[in-house]
Amino acid sequence: xxxxxxxxxxxxxxxxxxxxxxxxxxxxxxxxxxxxxxxxxxxxxxxxxxxxxxxxxxxxxxxxxxxxxxxxxxxxxxxxxxxxxxxxxxxxxxxxxxxxxxxxxxxxxxxxxxxxxxxxxxxxxxxxxxxxxxxxxxxxxxxxxxxxx
Numbered sequence: 363x364x365x366x367x368x369x370x371x372x373x374x375x376x377x378x379x380x381x382x383x384x385x386x387x388x389x390x391x392x393x394x395x396x397x398x399x400x401x402x403x404x405x406x407x408x409x410x411x412x413x414x415x416x417x418x419x420x421x422x423x424x425x426x427x428x429x430x431x432x433x434x435x436x437x438x439x440x441x442x443x444x445x446x447x448x449x450x451x452x453x454x455x456x457x458x459x460x461x462x463x464x465x466x467x468x469x470x471x472x473x474x475x476x477x478x479x480x481x482x483x484x485x486x487x488x489x490x491x492x493x494x495x496x497x498x499x500x501x502x503x504x505x506x507x508x509x510x511x
Contacts, residue, residue, distance in 0.1 A: 377392035377439045381444055398494040403418065438460065439459065440460075470503045477490060
């Protein structure tokens with residue numbers, strides 16, 4: 363059966379800080395991230411169906427990405443959950459959208475987090491093939507299903 367890959371691109375504005383990091387990334391700073399989500403599957407063969415010839419309607423893929431990534435993370439401050447409790451209280455008191463993750467919010471860890479969230483929300487016969495999270499014009503992290511063993 364023929365397998366086809368399709369990709370949806372979104373942009374996110376996110377701030378983060380790397381907890382206990384000695385360099386400049388230990389300070390709160392932001393990025394205009396670009397996320398490329400590539401899925402794979404067989405195009406639908408149902409004659410006469412609105413989805414005929416599609417792996418997944420791009421609008422349905424967009425809905426998954428919006429629910430799992432854009433809504434929780436766009437225009438947010440992302441921090442490691444290991445920061446001191448009193449700092450968490452101060453930040454959430456003064457900022458509406460602070461996300462505490464059990465990871466250091468590096469580009470590499472964020473692409474891993476995003477892969478889990480998206481994989482868990484895709485329809486049954488659709489596979490998450492890869493993600494590319496571009497943090498700057500010259501730097502990004504990539505995740506490929508084939509590398510996961």
